[in-house]
Amino acid sequence: MAESCLAEHLGHYVELSATERNVLDGLTAGSRAVRRGAILRPEHGANGEIFVVESGWLYTSALLEDGRRQIVRLHFRGDLLGLDSLAFQEAPDSITALTDAHICMIDRARLGALFAEHPRLAALLFAVRQVDRVNLTDRLVSLGRNSARGRVAALLLQLANRLGAAQLPVEDGFALPLTQEEIGDLTGLTAVHVNRTMRVLSEQGLIRRTGNILRILQPERLARVANYNHRSVRIDQAWLPTPR
Amino acid sequence: MAESCLAEHLGHYVELSATERNVLDGLTAGSRAVRRGAILRPEHGANGEIFVVESGWLYTSALLEDGRRQIVRLHFRGDLLGLDSLAFQEAPDSITALTDAHICMIDRARLGALFAEHPRLAALLFAVRQVDRVNLTDRLVSLGRNSARGRVAALLLQLANRLGAAQLPVEDGFALPLTQEEIGDLTGLTAVHVNRTMRVLSEQGLIRRTGNILRILQPERLARVANYNHRSVRIDQAWLPTPR
DNA sequence: CGGCTTTTTGACCGAAATCAATATAAGTGG
DNA sequence: CCACTTATATTGATTTCGGTCAAAAAGCCG
Numbered sequence: 001m002a003e004s005c006l007a008e009h010l011g012h013y014v015e016l017s018a019t020e021r022n023v024l025d026g027l028t029a030g031s032r033a034v035r036r037g038a039i040l041r042p043e044h045g046a047n048g049e050i051f052v053v054e055s056g057w058l059y060t061s062a063l064l065e066d067g068r069r070q071i072v073r074l075h076f077r078g079d080l081l082g083l084d085s086l087a088f089q090e091a092p093d094s095i096t097a098l099t100d101a102h103i104c105m106i107d108r109a110r111l112g113a114l115f116a117e118h119p120r121l122a123a124l125l126f127a128v129r130q131v132d133r134v135n136l137t138d139r140l141v142s143l144g145r146n147s148a149r150g151r152v153a154a155l156l157l158q159l160a161n162r163l164g165a166a167q168l169p170v171e172d173g174f175a176l177p178l179t180q181e182e183i184g185d186l187t188g189l190t191a192v193h194v195n196r197t198m199r200v201l202s203e204q205g206l207i208r209r210t211g212n213i214l215r216i217l218q219p220e221r222l223a224r225v226a227n228y229n230h231r232s233v234r235i236d237q238a239w240l241p242t243p244r
Numbered sequence: 245m246a247e248s249c250l251a252e253h254l255g256h257y258v259e260l261s262a263t264e265r266n267v268l269d270g271l272t273a274g275s276r277a278v279r280r281g282a283i284l285r286p287e288h289g290a291n292g293e294i295f296v297v298e299s300g301w302l303y304t305s306a307l308l309e310d311g312r313r314q315i316v317r318l319h320f321r322g323d324l325l326g327l328d329s330l331a332f333q334e335a336p337d338s339i340t341a342l343t344d345a346h347i348c349m350i351d352r353a354r355l356g357a358l359f360a361e362h363p364r365l366a367a368l369l370f371a372v373r374q375v376d377r378v379n380l381t382d383r384l385v386s387l388g389r390n391s392a393r394g395r396v397a398a399l400l401l402q403l404a405n406r407l408g409a410a411q412l413p414v415e416d417g418f419a420l421p422l423t424q425e426e427i428g429d430l431t432g433l434t435a436v437h438v439n440r441t442m443r444v445l446s447e448q449g450l451i452r453r454t455g456n457i458l459r460i461l462q463p464e465r466l467a468r469v470a471n472y473n474h475r476s477v478r479i480d481q482a483w484l485p486t487p488r
Numbered sequence: 489c490g491g492c493t494t495t496t497t498g499a500c501c502g503a504a505a506t507c508a509a510t511a512t513a514a515g516t517g518g
Numbered sequence: 519c520c521a522c523t524t525a526t527a528t529t530g531a532t533t534t535c536g537g538t539c540a541a542a543a544a545g546c547c548g
Contacts, residue, residue, distance in 0.1 A: 013331075062385045064471050070388040072381045084378055086371035087257075089478050092378045108483040115363040115370070116485035123359040126370055127330035134328055134336045136380050137316045141306045143387040144314040144432030148536065179494065188388030193536055195496060227308050234333050239352040241360035392504065423526060437504055439528060 004028050005054045005104060009078030010121075012165070013128055013235045017243060023118050027111065028052060028104035034097045040081075043094040047085040050108055053077050056101025057177060061185065062093045071185040073136065074098070076162060080106075080129075099177050119241040127235050134231065135162075143188050146227060148197045151187040153226035156207065160216055161230070173208070173215030201225075248272050249298045249348060253322030254365075256409070257372055257479045261487060267362050271355065272296060272348035278341045284325075287338040291329040294352055297321050300345020301421060305429065306337045315429040317380065318342070320406060324350075324373075343421050363485040371479050378475065379406075387432050390471060392441045395431040397470035400451065404460055405474070417452070417459030445469075 007024040010016060016024070031054060034040060041049065043063055058075040072093055075081055081103075084092055115122040135158070142154040163174055180198070181191040189197070201207045206222045208215045216222055223230075251268040254260060260268070275298060278284060285293065287307060302319040316337055319325055325347075328336055359366040379402070386398040407418055424442070425435040433441070445451045450466045452459045460466055467474075 060381070062381070064389055065468075068389050070385040072384055084374045086480050086483070087374040087477050088378065088475060089480075090475070092473075092475060093381060108480075112367060112483040112485045115359075115367040119359040119363060119366070122363070122366055122370070123356060126359070126366070126373075129370075129373070130328045130331040133377060133380070134332065136377070136384065137304070137306070137337060140316055140380065140384045140387060141314040143384060145308055145312050180496095181494080190537060191495085192497090192538080195494095196536090199496080224309075229336075231332060231334070231336060233331050236330050236333075236352075239330070239356040241356050424528095425526075434505060435527085436506080436529090440504090443528080 004052070005078050006052045006080070006106075009052070009080075010124060010128060012078075013233060014124060014237060020118070020121055020243060023114065023121060027106050027114060029107045029110070031102055031104045034101050034103060036097055036100050038097045040095040040097065040103070041091050043091055045091050045094075047082070047088055047091040050080070050082040050085060050106040050111065051103040052106060053079045053081065054102040054104050057098040058095055058101055058103075059098050059182075059186075060093050060095050069185045070188065071182065073132075073139075074159070074162075074186070079132075080125075083129075098182070118244055120243045123240045124235070127240075131233055138229070138231075142226070148187070148189050148193055149201065150226050151189065152183065152194060152197050152201065153206070153222045154228055155183065155186055156214065156216060157219070157222060157226055157228045173210070173213045176212050176214040248296070249322050250296045250324070250350075253296070253324075254368060254372060256322075257477060258368060258481060264362070264365055264487065267358065267365060271350050271358060273351045273354070275346055275348045278345050278347060280341055280344050282341045284339040284341065284347070285335050287335055289335050289338075291326070291332055291335040294324070294326040294329060294350040294355070295347040296350060297323045297325065298346040298348050301342040302339060302345060302347075303342050303426075304337050304339050313429045314432065315426065317376075317383075318403070318406075318430070323376075324369075327373075342426070362488055364487045367484045368479070371484075375477055382473070382475075386470070392431070392433050392437055393445065394470050395433065396427065396438060396441050396445065397450070397466045398472055399427065399430055400458065400460060401463070401466060401470055401472045417454070417457045420456050420458040 004025040004027070006027060007016060007021040010024065011021070034056075040058070041047070053075050055077055058081070060072040060075070060081075062070050062072060064070070081095060138154075138158065142151050146154060159176070160174065178186070179191075180194040184191045184194045187194065198207070198209065202209055206216070206218050206225070208217055222228070248269040248271070250271060251260060251265040254268065255265070278300075284302070285291070297319050299321055302325070304316040304319070306314050306316060308314075325339060382398075382402065386395050390398060403420070404418065422430070423435075424438040428435045428438045431438065442451070442453065446453060450460070450462050450469070452461055466472070
């Protein structure tokens with residue numbers, strides 16, 4: 001890996017100097033490969049590891065007494081995970097690998113050093129975290145007020161958008177490594193109803209499914225169904241301290 | 245105000261030096277009184293102000309095309325609001341005063357200076373933000389997987405918990421300045437159904453409502469209905485840089 | 489091929505929404 | 519302080535969306 005996924009990630013939002021990239025690379029200590037289905041951190045277990053997703057898809061989820069599950073968030077390359085361990089000793093939710101994946105561990109002492117020695121990067125990290133928060137609130141609104149169609153539509157759009165922002169051109173469809181069960185756990189629906197809902201979306205020509213390739217045919221209509229707001233990130237750099 | 249609400253707030257989690265308290269006090273520039281119902285920041289409007297709640301209740305909400313609304317989060321004394329303006333120029337949601345309130349404005353240049361000059365405080369702020377995030381994910385799980393009873397129960401418990409952590413002893417009940425409409429917008433339900441649901445909770449002896457005073461009679465049973473997990477915050481101080 | 493998961497479809501049920509009306513509380517101006 | 523208006527709470531009747539249960543079809547993989 002020539003460049004840490006963290007530097008690449010932050011680099012999407014602002015211009016980073018070579019020094020800054022080096023510092024960010026230095027934050028990560030060792031990389032780990034994890035297998036599809038591996039639980040990186042169990043709910044209620046000890047909370048400790050902080051890491052960045054290098055490749056693959058992960059998800060954060062909570063389990064209910066009766067075995068039902070809610071997936072809180074999907075994570076892709078560049079996403080920073082496990083920060084809640086800074087405030088909670090017991091993990092509030094579990095982190096699982098959805099596909100085979102690679103992660104880069106972050107040493108928390110070095111994170112402290114980053115704050116001490118590279119305030120601009122620390123402040124940047126702080127600002128970029130807001131994007132995650134807003135994504136969460138958007139999902140919360142979708143779960144609270146959207147119909148099943150709306151929830152699934154919102155999920156697909158958010159997904160396409162995040163993938164599109166990060167890497168692949170999503171125009172001609174993208175691979176969706178999610179079972180309908182998992183889509184249900186993301187949207188708060190049952191797998192059965194996800195199936196029906198997606199069939200309807202297909203029949204109405206809003207999306208097309210071919211194998212596990214999903215293509216959004218009518219983004220505007222889908223966005224209307226989803227009550228989806230496109231949000232463009234623009235990190236305010238005026239307030240950031242000068243680089244060291 | 246002898247001490248800024250921010251210093252008080254962070255002081256709940258860790259020991260702060262007198263110097264640090266002073267620095268935090270210096271972050272805020274001027275206080276504002278806002279009337280019940282006042283919109284401090286409209287959705288899609290310009291995003292700019294960062295502030296701390298000094299007194300009163302506020303909420304963040306999103307509006308849908310058809311006029312329905314989802315309340316994303318309630319805010320009390322010490323809560324830091326508007327940070328999403330660091331990453332978004334357009335406000336992702338609106339902020340409204342639920343009761344008459346006072347807020348302290350935060351100067352964003354000084355926030356930058358805080359990162360440059362007081363890395364420990366910056367890191368602390370970063371860590372404490374995780375609490376807000378976990379609260380959000382808990383709400384998301386509740387909206388995704390709880391029944392109406394569960395959602396209302398979870399709301400009441402979260403509320404009692406946050407109020408209890410901050411200030412008042414909640415044992416003998418607490419004032420709930422929320423209409424059933426608003427509770428519905430928090431839980432993703434209709435006002436009518438909130439009414440029925442709360443009546444049932446009362447009849448079952450889990451809660452008691454007297455005027456707008458709400459008392460939780462059986463916390464354990466209510467917690468079971470709500471799939472509620474109590475989480476205790478414990479900021480890890482080991483990684484924090486040394487104070488300046 | 490044979491056992492597994494995942495997807496799809498049908499029949500039925502139930503929780504919450506919707507529609508509608510009344511009751512109660514809370515403001516507001518005279 | 520009272521009459522009047524408006525917001526909020528409560529209850530009932532009905533509808534609808536999504537869940538549950540069950541089974542078959544289609545993939546997937548050793």
